Amino acid sequence: MSSHLIMKGDHLGEFEELTLLAIRALGDHTYAVPIQQYVEKATGRPISVGSIYAALARLEEKRFVRSAMSEAEARRGGKSKRVYTVTPSGLRTARELHRVRERIWNAIAEGGRS
């Protein structure tokens, strides 16, 4: 358990974390297709687009990402699309999670058991 309380709403699941990081890595204002491709490439296992949608929906519910409709784009039949951006709170939670992990890994390393 880390030093401060993690509220239920703040919890970031593993897949959600991957999705969130992918959005960040893609430079924000990105949409489902590149996210799916990025996560798939990064993890090396097939990822269904449905699980990306679900993760995005959960992230948005927790306000870790926010979405907006983009400008129309010729490539997608002139229709606008929903693009996602990581919110500061999302970024903070992800960093926090990363830090927690790092601390634990360091503890493992110090114990000489890595």
Next chain:
Amino acid sequence: MTRLPLPARALLWLSPVPRDARHDVQTDLLELFLVRRTERGALHAHWRLYHDLASLWSQPRSRLALLRDAGGDLKYAARLFARQPGILLLTIVGLSLGLGIATAAFSIMNVAALRGDGLVDPDRAPGVLRTTDHSTATVWKYDEFLRLREGATRMRVEAVVTDAAPARVGAAEGATAAVNVGFVSGGFFAATGRAMTLGRPLEAADEQHAGPPPVVVSFAFWTSRLNQDAAAVGRTMWIGRTPATIVGVAARGFSVPNSRLLWMPLTAYGTIYGAAPDTRAPDMVVQVFGRLLPGVTVSEAEAQLSGVAAALPRGAAADSALRARLDPRAGLGRASTSDMLTTTVLVFAVIGLVLLLACANVATVLISTAITREREMGVRAALGASRGRIVRQLVTESLALGAVAAGIGLLFAWWGIPIIGTMIEAPAGSDLTPDLNVYVFLGIVTVITGVAAGLAPAWHGRSADLVAPLKGEGASPHRIAPRRLRSALVMAQAAASVILIVTATLFVRATFSAAAIDVGFDAGGLYAVSPGLGDPFDAGRGAAIRDFWARATSELQGAPGLQAVALAELTPFDGLSRTATTSDDPPRVITFNRTHAEYFAAMGLRLLAGRTYSRAEVAAKAPVALVSQSLARAYWQGQSPLGQLVPPQIPMTPLPDMGLNGTRPVVIGVVADAITMRLHDRIAFAVYEPLDPASERFSQLLIRVAPGSTGAINQAGQRLRALDPQADVRITSVADQLQQEAGRPRMLAILSGIVGLIAIVLCVIGLYGLTASVVGQRSREMAVRSALGADVRDLLRLLMWDSLRPVVLGLALGAGAALLAGRVVAAAVFFGVSPQDPIAFAGAAVILLSAAILAVIVPTRRAAAVDAAVVLRRS
């Protein structure tokens, strides 16, 4: 490509994705699909696409959990249905009837259209057409074929004779079942590309067989006639009057060309039919087809074969060089796919309709249970079950029902397929056993109907207020599923079953009255003889037949026990006829027959005026004729037709071989009316003319046996066979033919009876569901009434009338339609039974009403018997 494949779009539409997000998802999926297709190929792209679509339904959950849910749902469903066995029974009966009919219809079509006839890769086995600048023929002369086969280097060239008459086949000589034999060249089996079930195929060496000719039997023949006996190979069977050795059993489903059951070498044709191909060589024609050698294209093979054809010797009349044209559509496979398409569409329309009815009824029943289950659903929802989870339970239930129903439906289909096969006159020995196609079809249809029937109540409860039922408020009446629609459905089914049952009853009565029709002559003791001496169009054979008849008539004339013997072009009810339509208004249909003078004595037709023609007149082809009584009455109203010419309204088309040249014959006599063609036509207008000697080869012999001399016909048969050992004399009883003709409506009676019963069952199921749901909704009202003192009988009366109303309306509607329909078909098949036959209508009404009352009374009694206090306490 700018859109997703249609099934994917349909799945997306069905998915739980909110409507406003659907378009976005679709564009995402399309983008992913396109990227994957370019990177990894179409197959991968499709696989991932459907995987993605599936992922829209449920977030990754362990498969075990899903199964555990399904197990729980099933257990729950079992408990639920155990409490309501009546509903279980109705649902299963309804679904299994629908599935059974659909499966039976599909298997028949599967055999007829889809399974094909077993030719491997028909596109590489084109027909070889014989073309010149001015003509295209499908057949070649036999010696031309031999040269084509010799000269072909790019393809195998083989031949079949497809127009041989059916031969009588059996384990011993003198069997009666006629079977289609295919006469094929030696490489036929190798060219069709199918392996054998047993033994060996016919080979090139078989064309020069010594001793009994070899024969290959089809799988269907081996199954139905030889009981799949593994020792059948090597055995002798009789084909006509020739013993043949069975050398092999063809692959299952192989019936090329045109449903053949047996195959023999081309060279055995003469042995079987008494005309060797070699002696008939210039006349014998064969259908030629080929099998392209590997790597050879159609045009290469065509060019090479045309070279061979051009070098064929031609007669002086030859107009241009001969060429060979290869056409896969003219090969040995099925003739036309466009005909099949119409049938297929029709069959599927019928299947769809029946399934829709069954489904609608089952859904009605399930909806009625759903109303009573609102409380249960409310509890589930309150405990946190998502709507999807509840729907899944309903669908699991109906899928389980569907699976049980599919099993029963399959049994039903197994039992029904042979019956339907007989009714549609499937070729003898066709293999109607369901194959994999049928099972796959049944599986798919079961899933679809199961899901559809389960979704109906789910849809019904889609906007259900999940809290109200918990509070104990009964089903709210404003949410009643389209009750008017369901009433209309029940009404339509009632009407349909009335029509069908009335028709069935009419058919049954018609069978009895057909037996009582006066055909105008005595069929008992009358026999027709065909010589079985081969093709009468062949000059040599024709002469042999004439010679045979000459000897036969003199041999049998005055034989003990025989009253009369006469040659006639047509014998009663043998399926052939020669008719013409007069130029009167309205036109009349007249039958023509050409006979010997003794014909009238043999038939037992009374001579009413004048005389019959003499032997001398027959021999001299005199232009004289006899007419039937009705014809005389119609054209000479009361005056004597004797000495008059046959009226000009009657077309006397001179047959090419008659030599009458259109001369109008003189009427010399009038005979009694006789029905000799189809019973229902009752054509009583007839013109009889002398049978000229040249046409004797086309005629049959009529024998009248004296009453009481039973063995006379067998003796006559023996004497005829002794006349010519080559002759395959066949004697048929005219009385039997008549009986067969009269029995035709029986088949139709069975068919419409079965369908009528099914319609009643469906109607009852629909009615039960309707009543049960209405009663369920009115339970509160009933409780109040009974609390105020109404007894069970009052409540029953009240509810019954409400539920029976659509049936009574349907009954009236159906009766009206049956009257109209009856009038249309009456002339054709009812043999004088009035389409207004009161018994038929009364019968249909009684059957339907009693079934309907039963369907209404069960749920109504249950509702009326409920303790009023219990119902009222809920509120």
